[in-house]
Structures are given as structure tokens and as C-alpha cells.
Amino acid sequence: MIRNYFTIAFWAMLRHKAFSFLNIMGLAIGMACSILILLWVTDELSYDRFHAKASQLYRITVDAGDVKAAVTMVPMAAVIQAQIPEVKSAVRLSKYYTHLLEVSERKFEEQRLLYADSNFLSVFTFPLVEGDAKTALSRPDGILLTQKMAEKYFGTEPALGKMIRKDNEEQVRVMGVLADIPANSHLQFDFLMPMSYLARSDERLKNNQWGSFNHYTYLELHENVSTDAASLQKLNTGITNIHKANAKIKAEYYLQPITNIHLHSNFLADLPGHGNIQYVQILTVVAIFILLVASINFMNLATARSARRAKEVGLRKVVGAKREHLIMQFMGESLMIAGISLVLAMVFVALLLPTFNDLSGKQLSLHFLDWQLWLGVGAIALITGLVSGSYPALFLSAFQPVKVLKGTLAGTHASTFLRNGLVVAQFVVSIVLLVGTAVVYNQLQFIQHRNMGYDKENLLYMQMRGNLYNQYQALRTELTQNPLTINFTATQDLPADLHTGTTDIQWEGKDPNLQVIFPSMAVDENFIEVMGMKILAGRSFFKDSKADKDNFIVNEKALQVMGMNLATAVGKPFSFGGTKGTIIGVVKDFNFKPIQQAIEPLVLQLNNWGGYIVIRTKPGQTEATIQALEKISSQLNPGYPFSYNFLDQDLANLYQAETRMGHLFTVFAALAIIISCLGLYGLSAFVAERRTKEISVRKVLGASAPQLVSLLSTDFLKLVLIAFVIATPLAWVAMHQWLEGFAYHIDLSWWMFALAGIAALSIALLTVSYQAIKSALANPVKSLRNE
Incomplete structure (x- = not known):
């Protein structure tokens, strides 16, 4: 059967x-x-579900009031492992470091190197294809690299035991080769070195200092430990109590399952590349x-x-x-x-x-x-x-x-009613997707063209590495003497995604119970002018002024937090990070983080040596400026390959997830319309076929082709209009909720909805009109003869 x-x-x-x-x-x-x-x-x-112990792995996050961060203090891992019996292992990870690595005179500047505690490979499942996981991170001068990097540096030869020159200075030994890191790992790195190596030069690590949040801390719980909400809250309280006993900053700590990190992270100082559950x-x-x-x-x-x-x-x-x-x-x-x-x-x-x-x-x-x-x-x-x-x-x-x-x-009327309802449902979905496409596109345009508080165009930058630190004055002289590079500034950080900050701040009349984090940037005397920012009160830093080394410039938001006004703020005493000085200027607010976040209070300090050289290029002379900068870099820093980037490109990279979502919305909205029109085409063909005799009689009696097209199209267009009326409030709610994720965003305008409705109506009209015109132009004699 x-x-x-x-x-x-x-x-x-x-x-x-x-x-x-x-x-x-x-x-x-x-x-x-x-x-x-x-x-x-x-x-x-x-x-992160590929880790053998995924269900037992957690990352520590911190809530310090205004700031929620993914980093913890240096001693936290060891103290937690010693004092909390539920914790089997604790491991720390550094931020990404950039180093120059060299093998056989082939040099590469690598940007994805992490430092980790020696027990890293026993906690996480990153298998070695060469080497012993138990000893791979035991030597301070050891290094691990992925298979891809091993092929890049050593070709088909075994990499284990080979030497790599680091930063034109010391040699490090390959202690293991890792299988390439899975794409679905929130930890993406090419090289791994022991935390003990970093401790040689990092005073916070060397002295096990409390106070600075600068490391990622992961915990492995024992297998028999309950992970229900009550048990995890108990662990959170225990970790918070450890912090209170050792640090002055007020903070609460929370355990985040490692499998939640990719989709549920919106933390300060987090590793890049996370997704969004929304x-x-x-x-x-x-x-x-x-x-x-x-x-x-x-x-x-x-x-x-x-x-x-x-x-x-x-x-x-x-x-x-x-x-x-x-x-x-x-x-x-x-x-x-x-x-x-x-x-x-x-x-x-x-x-x-x-x-x-x-x-x-x-x-x-x-x-x-x-x-x-x-x-x-x-x-x-x-x-x-x-x-x-x-x-x-x-x-x-x-x-x-x-x-x-x-x-x-x-049941003919019932079936007709159902068919009409289904057509309406199709176009409701299509119109909602079209509105979503319009809103996402316009929000991205808003991001790209929004006034950031500075002119982001034509800003070329080079990170200072190697000998450039020691030849800072010579570098400034060379840049000043070249007309292509004369408009430059040296800054410790770029105003794109700033993470540094402190709660160690004092001003007149401050509430002793108030805890607020002020981010900071160390900049030189050219920063305000080169970046195209505006001083609202006071002045910028003086050139070569030793007096300004203890002075500060603050933004408008900082004045608001401190309860000061623009007219009287300049000259007020101010203490930041233990340095006592004076406020000498107020800069107009500018974005130094992605626009999902509101502008925060900011402090600018004088920078006598910088992490980046930023040059404002002249229109039409960008390539010449790059060549001039490369020549200067090669003369002063021959041991390092020249590399550069543009600030506006860095800003665009911050919104890759939104850009991709916009592209996907566009594609799926188009496909939804295509699918809807396929059905509409079939229905219009069916209706035209059923009304052949009626159309022929009307044509014989003198009906024109436009009248017949209107007759056959009107009913379908009414359905699209009904769909538009239903879709508009649904799309408004969905898009309003999405835009709330941005501190600065566009307003929903009527034309976005009207444009989606007109687009849907036009496409539907074109689809139906084909069959309507075909029927209207048919010979009525043949149709009536068949009848």
C-alpha cells in the first residue's frame, strides 16, 4: 500500500x-x-565543549560596581587553590603579547602569544603532537607552538628541541608542538610560554602583588563538586571573601562556566572574538x-x-x-x-x-x-x-x-480564508526581515560616520618596538624633520578599545565611600591637536615641560562624576594612581571604547615615551607617508620588520559581528522574499487559470488590459498591505530591543518601515503582474471556445 x-x-x-x-x-x-x-x-x-573537563572548568569574573571585568589579581589563583577545597586546580593566563620570533634569519612579528601557568595543559585539552605535556611548560625559556606555526618556522623537520630567537635577544627552546587550536575555542593562540618567564620582568608577578587586575584565572573543580546555583554562589562568596581579606578595592567575584564564555561575555579587558547569544x-x-x-x-x-x-x-x-x-x-x-x-x-x-x-x-x-x-x-x-x-x-x-x-x-470559503492568512503570514516574516536589514544597515552607517569626538580618518600608526624605545628622542627628531610625518603624536594606548584604569583617585570633596574606575591614557603634547580633539577649558600639555609630568587633563564625563563644573575645574588638585597633581585642562568627550558602551570618565597623563606613533597623513599622500615612516623605522630599528595600521580600520574591526549580522540579515531577507514570491506566483497562476472564462468575457465586453491586471492583482496586494500592518509593530519591538544593546544608536524612523513595505509591495506586484498581464493579453476567443 x-x-x-x-x-x-x-x-x-x-x-x-x-x-x-x-x-x-x-x-x-x-x-x-x-x-x-x-x-x-x-x-x-x-x-569549548571539546575539553575533556569542560563541565568542571570555570573562569573567574569580577564585578567592581561600574565595571565588570574578566581579569583578576595575580595572587588570586594560588590562594583560591589553597583555601577552597572544591577547587582542584587554578591556572592563570596573560593577555596577548606581540614578539619578534626568528629562525634561520626569517623573522616574523607574532601577535598571538600567551603566557600560562605550568599546569595549563593538565586543565585544558590542547593535545601535543610533539613533546611531553607534563614538562612542556616547566622551563622558563621554553616555548610551545601550534602545528601551523611549526610548519611555518621549520617546514617538515621536527620542531621539538629546536631554538627560536626572541626579540633579537635571547633563544627559547621548543618544548612541544600543539595540535592546531580548534576554531570553536575561545582561547585562540599560536604560541604559549610559561608564566615563570614573564615573572622575570613583571614586578607584579615577581612580588605576587595584590592590586592590579591583569590576568585571566580559570578553575578546575573536583568531579564530585555540585555545580547547582546554590553551590556556585557559595564558591563565589568564598572567592569574594579572599579578595576582601587581601585587597582594598570593593569587588564581587563570580564563576563563569567555560562553555558560556563565547556567547555570554561582555566584560572589560576580555579576550577578543566572542559571539553574542542574542x-x-x-x-x-x-x-x-x-x-x-x-x-x-x-x-x-x-x-x-x-x-x-x-x-x-x-x-x-x-x-x-x-x-x-x-x-x-x-x-x-x-x-x-x-x-x-x-x-x-x-x-x-x-x-x-x-x-x-x-x-x-x-x-x-x-x-x-x-x-x-x-x-x-x-x-x-x-x-x-x-x-x-x-x-x-x-x-x-x-x-x-x-x-x-x-x-x-x-469549505471553499474556509480554504480561501486560510490561503489568504498564510500569504499574510509569509509577508509578515519577509517585511520584518526587510525592516531588520534596513535598521542594521543604518546602525552600521551610524557607527562608521558618527562623530567620535576626534577625526578618525587618515590616522596611520606604528607600534614602537625594539630599539625605538631606546631611541625615542631620535625618532621624534626624524619624524619632525620630514614634512610627511611632522603631524604626529606618541601615545601609550589607542583610543579604540581602551582597558586600563584605576580606582586610586582623589579630588576635593570626594565621598570616601565612593568607588569609581577612571580609565587613563598616557599621551604627549601633540595628542589633542593631531587627533582633532577640542579643549573646552584650560590647555593641553606643554612641550618638554617637566612641570606637566604631574598634571592631568580630564574629560567632561570625569567632571560630571566628580561634581565639578567647567568654569572652575582647571587648577583643582587631583590625585591619580598615587600621583598628586593639578587639573590643567578639560577635553571634550570622545569615544575610546566601542559605542555599545557609554563614554566613561577619562584621565590624560603626560607620556614621555609612547607605545604607538600616530601620524595624520595629508590627503593623497598616504602611500608616501607610509614609505617615509618605513624608512625611518628601518634606520632606527633595523632588527624589526616594519608594520603599520590605520585607526579607522581598527574601529571597523570592533563591529565585525554587527557587520556580519547585517550581511546575513540582507541575504535571508532576500531569500524569504524569493520564497514568498514563488508561492505568490503559483497562487496567481492558479487564480488566473480559474478565472479564465471571466477574464475572456470581460475582455469581449470591452475591459482593457490594465483593468484586468488591476482586477487580478488587487486581492493579493491587499494581503501584502495587511501583512505590513501586522509586521510593523513586531519589527519595531524586535529592532528597538536590538538597538538597546548600543549606548549610542539611531532612532527608529517611519521611513525604514515604509521602505520595507514598499519593497515588499513592489516585489509582490511584479510577481503577480506577470501572470495577470499574461492572462489579460490571452486571446478570449480560444478561451471561450474551450469553455
Whole structure:
């Protein structure tokens, strides 16, 4: 019997090729979108789950009032491991360091080197392909590198035991080669060195100092330790009490599961590259909606063809077919179409995956032998087939054979109402996605063109490394003498994603119970002018002024926090980080962090040597300026390769996640519209076919082609307008919530919604008009003769 059902379904598809094509293409595109999103979501949710002890691993985060950070103090790890019995191991990680590494006169400036405690490899699952995990981080002068880096430096030769020259000075020995770090690890690094090496020069590590938050601390709990909310809160309290007993800063500590770090982190001084759980939720909803849009197409076209299959159903019932048999037959047809669509969808996915990876910044791949993949896509096909075929099966199997064979069908108005409702639902989804695309695009444009409080264009920078530190004055002289590089400043940090700050601040009238963190930047006397900032009161730093070494410039927000006003702030005493001085100027607020965060109080100090040289290039002379800077760098610092970057590019990189989300929204909105229009095209063809006689009679009686096109199009356009009315409040709520994640954002404007509505209406009109024009131009004589 089942074989018979599928045979009938196959021949039904062949008899109605156009409708079958529209169904299969709509479902295939919808499934392909859902599979791509499924791959992306699965990858996002898989971060750090490959660690053998993933369920026992936690990172310590700190809440210091206004600031929530992912870093802790140097002694915290050892004290926690000694005093809290639930903790099996504690391991510290540094921030990323940049070092010059050299093998056989081949030099590379590597930016992803981490320092870690010696027990790092026993806590995390980063397997070695060469070396012994127990001793790999035991030597201070040892280094670990990934397979990719081993090939880069040593080719096909074994790397273990080889020497690498570091920073043109000392040699370090390769103690192990790590398997390449999985893409779904929040820790991404190319090199690893022992924390004991860093302790040679870092006073905080050498003296085990409390006070500065500068290391990431991870804990491994014992296997039998309960990790329910109450137990974790007890651990949080224990860690907080350790801090209170040793440090003056008020802070609360919390354990963050390692598997939550990628999607649930919005902390100061965190490692870069995290995702956003909100985007995972949004794209999951988008995948479901697109699949529903495709399923709605199937339902619409199937119910629209109900009249053609009514006699078939009536005859089957007359000869003894039961309703459940008919339901099975029609469900079998929908499952067959879903199966064919799945095969086609997998072809689409395989072809589109490289492009999707470029858009999403992923390295996704299809593993055809992965049973979990087939389980997922099989579930998509099964659910799609069942959802798509459920209503048509129930609707068609309910026909009464007496009425059918007499030529009267019950439920026509109900089926028409349902079809109209489904078309509305399709365009509601499409319009919401179109609004989302418009809002995301405009927010990105706002980010790119927003006044940051300084002129971010044409700012070229070079990080000071090697001999440039020791030849700072010579460097300044060379830059001053060249007209291409004369407009420069030396700054310890760039105003892009600043993390440094302290609570050790004093001013007149400060509440002794107030704890607030002031970020800071060390800048030279040219900083304000080169960056295009504005001094609102007082002055900038004087050139070569020893008196200014203890003076400060603050921003407007700092004045607000301190309760001072612009007219009287200059000249007030101010203490920052133990240095007592005077406020000599107030700078207009500028963004020094991503615009998801509001502007914070900021202190500028005089910088006598800088981490970066920033040059404002003249229009049209950027390339010449780069060449001039390269020449200066090569003369003063021949041991280091010259490298440079642009500040506006760094700022753009801060919003990569938003940019990618904008691209994905655009693509999926376009596909949702395409799927909706496939269904609309099929319905318009069906309606035009059913009204052939009416159209012919109207044409014979003198109706013009535009009148006939209007007649056939109006009903569909009304449905799109209804969809627009429903979609507008839904889109407003969704986009308003997304924009709330930015401290500075655009306002939702009526034209964004109107543009989405006009776009949907225009596309629907073009889709329907094709069939309407075709019917209006048909020869009425032939149609009436056939009747």
C-alpha cells in the first residue's frame, strides 16, 4: 500500500510539473537556509565543549560596581587553590603579547602569544603532537607552538628541541608542538610560554602583588563538586571573601562556566572574538520563520489545487478508501517532495557554504559521514514535510464524495480564508526581515560616520618596538624633520578599545565611600591637536615641560562624576594612581571604547615615551607617508620588520559581528522574499487559470488590459498591505530591543518601515503582474471556445 501511495505521488508530481517545481524549489531554498543557520548555530553553541573537563572548568569574573571585568589579581589563583577545597586546580593566563620570533634569519612579528601557568595543559585539552605535556611548560625559556606555526618556522623537520630567537635577544627552546587550536575555542593562540618567564620582568608577578587586575584565572573543580546555583554562589562568596581579606578595592567575584564564555561575555579587558547569544537566538528564529514561509507555500499551492483533486478523492471514497488512507497518501506526497527538496537543499548548501563562510567569518564544513548532521537535516525534512502536508492532507481527505461528484465543494470559503492568512503570514516574516536589514544597515552607517569626538580618518600608526624605545628622542627628531610625518603624536594606548584604569583617585570633596574606575591614557603634547580633539577649558600639555609630568587633563564625563563644573575645574588638585597633581585642562568627550558602551570618565597623563606613533597623513599622500615612516623605522630599528595600521580600520574591526549580522540579515531577507514570491506566483497562476472564462468575457465586453491586471492583482496586494500592518509593530519591538544593546544608536524612523513595505509591495506586484498581464493579453476567443 505504501508503495502504491508513493507511486501515485510520483505520477501526480509529473502531471503538475509547474506546481511541483514551485513547491520543491521553495522548500529547497527554505531548507538550505535553515541548514546553513543550523551549521552556524551548532558551531556557536559548541565553543569549548571539546575539553575533556569542560563541565568542571570555570573562569573567574569580577564585578567592581561600574565595571565588570574578566581579569583578576595575580595572587588570586594560588590562594583560591589553597583555601577552597572544591577547587582542584587554578591556572592563570596573560593577555596577548606581540614578539619578534626568528629562525634561520626569517623573522616574523607574532601577535598571538600567551603566557600560562605550568599546569595549563593538565586543565585544558590542547593535545601535543610533539613533546611531553607534563614538562612542556616547566622551563622558563621554553616555548610551545601550534602545528601551523611549526610548519611555518621549520617546514617538515621536527620542531621539538629546536631554538627560536626572541626579540633579537635571547633563544627559547621548543618544548612541544600543539595540535592546531580548534576554531570553536575561545582561547585562540599560536604560541604559549610559561608564566615563570614573564615573572622575570613583571614586578607584579615577581612580588605576587595584590592590586592590579591583569590576568585571566580559570578553575578546575573536583568531579564530585555540585555545580547547582546554590553551590556556585557559595564558591563565589568564598572567592569574594579572599579578595576582601587581601585587597582594598570593593569587588564581587563570580564563576563563569567555560562553555558560556563565547556567547555570554561582555566584560572589560576580555579576550577578543566572542559571539553574542542574542544573534544566535535571532538567527534561530529566522531559520524557523524561513522554513515556515516555505511550508506555507506548499500548503497554499496544495489547497489551491484542491478542486483538481476533488474528484480523485471522491472516487477513492466511493470505492472504499478510508479517510486515514487518504491522509497517509497525501502525507506521503508531501514527505516525498520534502525528501527531494532536501537533496536539492544539500546541493545548494554545498555550493553556497564558501560564500556563507565569508559572510559569517566562519570555517564551517559539511561532513557527510557525520550522523548528527544527517539527524539534524533529516529532522528538518521530516518536520517540514509533516507541517507542509498536514493541512492539505486533512483538508483534501475531508471532501464528501456525494457533493464532490455533483460538482459542489464544501469549505471553499474556509480554504480561501486560510490561503489568504498564510500569504499574510509569509509577508509578515519577509517585511520584518526587510525592516531588520534596513535598521542594521543604518546602525552600521551610524557607527562608521558618527562623530567620535576626534577625526578618525587618515590616522596611520606604528607600534614602537625594539630599539625605538631606546631611541625615542631620535625618532621624534626624524619624524619632525620630514614634512610627511611632522603631524604626529606618541601615545601609550589607542583610543579604540581602551582597558586600563584605576580606582586610586582623589579630588576635593570626594565621598570616601565612593568607588569609581577612571580609565587613563598616557599621551604627549601633540595628542589633542593631531587627533582633532577640542579643549573646552584650560590647555593641553606643554612641550618638554617637566612641570606637566604631574598634571592631568580630564574629560567632561570625569567632571560630571566628580561634581565639578567647567568654569572652575582647571587648577583643582587631583590625585591619580598615587600621583598628586593639578587639573590643567578639560577635553571634550570622545569615544575610546566601542559605542555599545557609554563614554566613561577619562584621565590624560603626560607620556614621555609612547607605545604607538600616530601620524595624520595629508590627503593623497598616504602611500608616501607610509614609505617615509618605513624608512625611518628601518634606520632606527633595523632588527624589526616594519608594520603599520590605520585607526579607522581598527574601529571597523570592533563591529565585525554587527557587520556580519547585517550581511546575513540582507541575504535571508532576500531569500524569504524569493520564497514568498514563488508561492505568490503559483497562487496567481492558479487564480488566473480559474478565472479564465471571466477574464475572456470581460475582455469581449470591452475591459482593457490594465483593468484586468488591476482586477487580478488587487486581492493579493491587499494581503501584502495587511501583512505590513501586522509586521510593523513586531519589527519595531524586535529592532528597538536590538538597538538597546548600543549606548549610542539611531532612532527608529517611519521611513525604514515604509521602505520595507514598499519593497515588499513592489516585489509582490511584479510577481503577480506577470501572470495577470499574461492572462489579460490571452486571446478570449480560444478561451471561450474551450469553455
